[in-house]
Amino acid sequence: MGLTKGSADLGELRIRRKHENDLVVALAGNPNVGKSTVFNGLTGMHQHTGNWPGKTVANAQGYVQGSHRGYVLVDLPGTYSLLAHSAEEEVARDYLCFGAADRVVVVCDATCLERNLHLVLQILEARSDVLVAVNLMDEAKRKGITPDLALLQERLGIPVLGLVAQKKKSLAALPALLDTYVPPSSLAKVPPIHYPPPIEAALADLIPLLQAHTTERQSPRWLALKLLEGDTSLLGELQWQLGEEVLSSPTLVTALDTARERLKTEGFPPETLADTLATATTLAAETICKDVVCENASSHSKRDRWIDRLLTGKYTAYPLMLLLLLAVFWITIRFANIPSAFLSQCFEGLLEWLTRLLIHLQAPEWLMGLLIDGLLRVPLWVISVMLPPMAIFFPLFTFLEDVGYLPRIAYNLDRPFHACRACGKQSLTMCMGFGCNAAGVVGCRIIDSPRERMLAILTNSFVPCNGRFPALISLISIFLVGSGAFSGALAPLLLTLCILLGVLMTMAMTKLLAHTVLRGAPSSFALELPPFRRPQLGRLILRSLLDRTLFVLGRSVTVAIPAGLLIWLMTNLTIGEMSLLHHCADLLDPFARLFGMDGVILLAFVLGLPANEIILPIITTTYLCEGTLMECESLLEMQTLLSANGWTWATAVSVILFLLFHWPCSTTLLTVKKETGKWRWSLLAAVLPTVVGLLLCLLFTQSLRLLQQI
Amino acid sequence: MSLITLDRLAPGSCAVLRALKNEDLMRRRLQELGFVCGTKLQCLGRSPGGDPSAYLVRGTVIALRQEDCREILVEEFAKGESPWD
Numbered sequence: 001m002g003l004t005k006g007s008a009d010l011g012e013l014r015i016r017r018k019h020e021n022d023l024v025v026a027l028a029g030n031p032n033v034g035k036s037t038v039f040n041g042l043t044g045m046h047q048h049t050g051n052w053p054g055k056t057v058a059n060a061q062g063y064v065q066g067s068h069r070g071y072v073l074v075d076l077p078g079t080y081s082l083l084a085h086s087a088e089e090e091v092a093r094d095y096l097c098f099g100a101a102d103r104v105v106v107v108c109d110a111t112c113l114e115r116n117l118h119l120v121l122q123i124l125e126a127r128s129d130v131l132v133a134v135n136l137m138d139e140a141k142r143k144g145i146t147p148d149l150a151l152l153q154e155r156l157g158i159p160v161l162g163l164v165a166q167k168k169k170s171l172a173a174l175p176a177l178l179d180t181y182v183p184p185s186s187l188a189k190v191p192p193i194h195y196p197p198p199i200e201a202a203l204a205d206l207i208p209l210l211q212a213h214t215t216e217r218q219s220p221r222w223l224a225l226k227l228l229e230g231d232t233s234l235l236g237e238l239q240w241q242l243g244e245e246v247l248s249s250p251t252l253v254t255a256l257d258t259a260r261e262r263l264k265t266e267g268f269p270p271e272t273l274a275d276t277l278a279t280a281t282t283l284a285a286e287t288i289c290k291d292v293v294c295e296n297a298s299s300h301s302k303r304d305r306w307i308d309r310l311l312t313g314k315y316t317a318y319p320l321m322l323l324l325l326l327a328v329f330w331i332t333i334r335f336a337n338i339p340s341a342f343l344s345q346c347f348e349g350l351l352e353w354l355t356r357l358l359i360h361l362q363a364p365e366w367l368m369g370l371l372i373d374g375l376l377r378v379p380l381w382v383i384s385v386m387l388p389p390m391a392i393f394f395p396l397f398t399f400l401e402d403v404g405y406l407p408r409i410a411y412n413l414d415r416p417f418h419a420c421r422a423c424g425k426q427s428l429t430m431c432m433g434f435g436c437n438a439a440g441v442v443g444c445r446i447i448d449s450p451r452e453r454m455l456a457i458l459t460n461s462f463v464p465c466n467g468r469f470p471a472l473i474s475l476i477s478i479f480l481v482g483s484g485a486f487s488g489a490l491a492p493l494l495l496t497l498c499i500l501l502g503v504l505m506t507m508a509m510t511k512l513l514a515h516t517v518l519r520g521a522p523s524s525f526a527l528e529l530p531p532f533r534r535p536q537l538g539r540l541i542l543r544s545l546l547d548r549t550l551f552v553l554g555r556s557v558t559v560a561i562p563a564g565l566l567i568w569l570m571t572n573l574t575i576g577e578m579s580l581l582h583h584c585a586d587l588l589d590p591f592a593r594l595f596g597m598d599g600v601i602l603l604a605f606v607l608g609l610p611a612n613e614i615i616l617p618i619i620t621t622t623y624l625c626e627g628t629l630m631e632c633e634s635l636l637e638m639q640t641l642l643s644a645n646g647w648t649w650a651t652a653v654s655v656i657l658f659l660l661f662h663w664p665c666s667t668t669l670l671t672v673k674k675e676t677g678k679w680r681w682s683l684l685a686a687v688l689p690t691v692v693g694l695l696l697c698l699l700f701t702q703s704l705r706l707l708q709q710i
Numbered sequence: 711m712s713l714i715t716l717d718r719l720a721p722g723s724c725a726v727l728r729a730l731k732n733e734d735l736m737r738r739r740l741q742e743l744g745f746v747c748g749t750k751l752q753c754l755g756r757s758p759g760g761d762p763s764a765y766l767v768r769g770t771v772i773a774l775r776q777e778d779c780r781e782i783l784v785e786e787f788a789k790g791e792s793p794w795d
Contacts, residue, residue: 080742112769116742275730278741282749286768308764308771309755317758411773415759418775424762524736524778526743529764529771 015072015100018063022070024100028092028123029107031078032117032530034135037165038107039075042174066179069119071273074101080115082122083231097126097222098237103178104130110140110162112294113147113530117285124158124192126222129183132160139533145293152292166536191221193284198266202228202259209255209449215244227256228263229274260600262335304531311405317412323501324405328396330492333473336388343384350374366572372620374568379560381617384555385470391551393466397435398544402535405433410527420507421514421522423452425430430456430506433463434499437668440465441675449523455510457672458685461664462692463504464498467556467612472498474616476657478639479652502660509688517684555667556613563607563614567621581622594695596654596701605658610666615659651706654697661693712746714786717779719753721763726750732781738780744768751784 015024027035032340039045043062060075076092083093096104106123108116124130134149153160161177164170193201206224214220226234227247239247246252260270268276310316344693351372358368400406404426414424425447433440440460447453463473472495481490514520570581578586581603588606589599599624608615620638623645642651663686672682719725727749728754730737744767745751752766774782 049741080739083738083742114768115770118742118744121784274734275741278738280748282741282744305754312755312764314756314758411762411764412759413755414762414773414775415757424773458737524732524739525762525773525775525776526736527762527773528738528743529773531771691729 015061015074015158016063017072018070021132023102024074025071025103025105025176026074026076026095026101027105027107028076028096028119029078030064030080030109030119033078033107033109033116033527034165035075035078035107038133038135038163038171038174039073041165041168041171043073055280064175066175068179071103071175071178079119081119082126094237102129103181103183105174106130106132107131107163107165107176108134110134110136110280111143113152114285116198117288118281120156121192121281121284123227124156126219128219130158131177131181132156132162133159133508135163135165137162138164139531143531147293148291152288154287155292163311164574168538175539193280193281196268197278198263198268199228199273199276202263204251205624206255209252210246213243225277225368227252228259229277230270231274232407236285278701284641307532308408308529310407312411321409321412322496324400326492326496328393328400329495329499330489331396332389332393332469333477333491335392335474337390339388340384343387344381347380347384350553351380369572370565372569374565376560376564378564378567378614378617378621379557381620382556382560382613383553385474385616386613387549387553389470389473390466390553391545394435394549396539396543399535402533402540404530404532407527411529414525414527417510418522418525420511422510423447423449423523424527426452426456426459426510429460430463430503433460433465435466437461437463437465437664438671441668441671445479445673449520451518451520452523454518454676454681455513456584457675458681458688459506459509461668461685461689462509463502464660465612465664465665469495470613471616471659472656474635474638475652478635478642479647479649498656498660505661505692506665509692521625538706556611558615559611560617563610563618564621567607567618571622595658595697596650596704597658597697598651600645601651601655601658605662608665612665650701654701657700658693659694661689661696663687663690712785713783715780716751716753716765716774716782716784717763719751719778719784719786721753721755723786724752727782727784728785729783730781731777731783732778736778736781744770744774745782 017024027039029035039060039062042064045060045062060684062075064071064073074095076090076095079089079092082097083089086463095101104123104127106120108120120130120381132152133436134147134152137147140147147162149160149162159181161173161179162170163174195203203221203224206227207220210220210223212221225236226238262269263273311320330616330702354376355368355372358371409431410424410427413427417424417426428446429440429443431440432443437460441457444453444456444460447456473491476491476494476498480494567581570584571579573580575583585599585603588602592599592602601619604615604618604622607618619642623641664672669682669686672685673679676682713728714725716725727745727747729747730740730745737795749767754764754766754771756763757773762773763779764771764773
């Protein structure tokens with residue numbers, strides 16, 4: 001659910017300096033170490049954060065003012081190493097090794113310093129202007145881990161800073177450190193990793209050949225290593241950086257061949273060379289860490305393991321997942337009604353007051369209609385219906401996200417997704433889809449295999465996004481839940497069933513696609529289950545309100561205004577006896593009846609393409625224009641209105657089914673095109689759920705009719 | 711002590727990694743995560759479907775699928791023998 005202002009920005013990164021002597025500082029680090037928190041804290045921006053690896057999917061940049069110069073901070077996606085596996089990691093690697101960054105700050109997690117050092121050492125091999133920020137010092141302290149940062153600084157030979165990224169005061173030390181930092185000359189430094197002697201000897205032969213061609217920032221040792229290793233994913237970039245003629249120069253080619261030949265006779269054949277290098281890096285990190293970290297192993301993550309046994313246990317995992325889902329929906333539905341009713345009352349008062357004002361001003365009737373029914377009514381409806389559930393749902397979901405529950409969902413659900421020949425991480429992008437399908441589609445970048453990523457992208461809109469929740473809730477409350485004793489619990493239960501249907505359909509469609517259009521074997525899978533973190537409630541609420549609620553609301557209101565106008569125009573433009581809107585609705589009506597809906601409903605779905613939020617308002621507005629009722633604010637009034645237009649519980653079920661499965665909104669379709677590069681994938685992403693929805697509606701309606709005839 | 715594949719390591723048991731036979735990309739990924747020869751591992755448990763399983767490696771918890779674990783050779787510690795000393 002990484003829906004923020006930044007996540008829709010997918011373009012290439014263009015650095016925006018304010019002054020000429022501003023420095024570009026890249027923030028690198030393992031996934032989920034708090035890079036985004038550091039970035040937000042320093043730049044005052046709202047890059048989305050959360051406790052799961054891989055949520056930073058697009059590069060973001062921000063500005064920090066130092067004492068005598070400014071810094072453009074670039075938040076890179078998390079990587080475990082400089083070896084790129086996914087498109088995501090390639091971006092980070094190219095930026096670190098060849099990019100425009102003047103400095104690199106590697107953010108590390110104090111609770112697992114050793115693994116983080118692996119990346120630090122690799123970056124340090126490629127360039128010398130590196131600083132280390134050890135984040136989550138408070139978390140480490142709670143777990144009895146106290147890294148000796150002074151010793152780490154001495155061992156690494158670069159500045160090391162301890163951080164608690166959530167605390168502004170602690171963060172201020174970073175720009176201060178950058179102000180006083182003088183990068184060493186790349187030649188002066190001691191190599192951070194020592195390889196077995198034969199490899200070192202080979203390097204010593206190659207380095208002088210490269211030295212003449214490298215700039216001050218490029219490390220000849222690193223280039224020599226990469227050439228020895230023959231990393232094909234780097235070759236193109238290397239050619240571009242060094243120049244074709246250097247790489248293909250006879251001296252270098254011969255030297256490389258001799259070096260490889262000699263290594264082979266000394267027991268390091270090319271096929272195991274990369275393994276030897278990776279092992280050496282890990283061991284170097286281990287050696288450094290042994291003295292730096294004295295950890296009290298007994299207290300370490302005992303509590304985490306206990307919680308994990310519960311959350312991922314054989315008998316407890318699925319019931320707990322369902323219970324949490326149910327609880328989130330129950331709280332949302334239970335408490336959203338009150339502010340919703342209050343808001344709609346306020347808005348009704350406002351509209352009444354405006355009407356009286358316009359009458360007083362003797363405004364012409366068409367102007368009143370245009371302003372009140374055309375411009376204001378639909379957006380106000382959207383606000384009163386959407387704001388309260390979102391303001392409750394988003395913080396709850398952000399809480400689960402910040403605590404670290406989402407990777408556990410992926411862990412629990414990997415088996416079923418694996419059976420569908422997909423990746424368990426798809427359940428993470430599916431969860432993001434609950435917030436916004438467009439964000440879910442962007443989030444699919446965390447999946448390494450292109451085939452599995454495509455599966456996740458195409459099936460993302462099978463789970464209802466936040467734009468569809470309010471309509472689902474309203475319809476369930478009105479038509480499917482009576483006012484009986486259990487009605488309070490029944491609505492969330494039915495909503496949970498809807499979600500489960502969505503999840504099941506996601507899996508079924510994934511399986512179908514994996515056996516037809518996107519055939520292939522499932523790729524391997526390694527998922528980190530991060531330690532649980534205590535979220536900061538104040539920040540959490542503020543952030544989820546500002547970043548998500550208002551953003552989504554803003555988008556729907558922006559869409560609702562022109563849509564409201566269009567509908568008003570269509571109802572007021574008449575051809576013959578009937579309005580344009582009703583002509584269109586009549587045209588669709590016979591087709592829609594097959595599926596248990598009517599022309600107005602289907603038309604609303606078509607007009608709701610820009611945003612699902614406005615489907616229900618369009619339906620009610622269209623009915624209203626027939627003049628039976630003038631307002632429709634509370635659920636009761638909506639029930640009267642819909643019933644008067646021939647709705648039964650069966651109609652509601654059909655609409656709910658079609659709400660769950662129909663074409664995604666235009667933003668999502670556009671995002672699919674951006675992420676996959678081809679419109680035909682967008683088309684498939686629209687056709688798939690639509691066919692499923694129509695089939696389900698047809699099946700439901702026709703079998704019900706059959707039953708009623710008997 | 712004989713070698714077993716990692717998928718046969720029972721939850722709660724500890725072992726030392728002896729060889730990685732995974733294909734290149736996955737082997738590299740595992741090495742980055744700290745799976746190198748000589749590393750101590752502990753199987754923490756299995757997900758409710760029985761696959762994947764969670765392993766404690768160098769202070770972090772990594773979930774791996776059974777089919778990937780079949781390519782990882784480990785040497786199991788005898789019961790009661792603590793590998794963390």
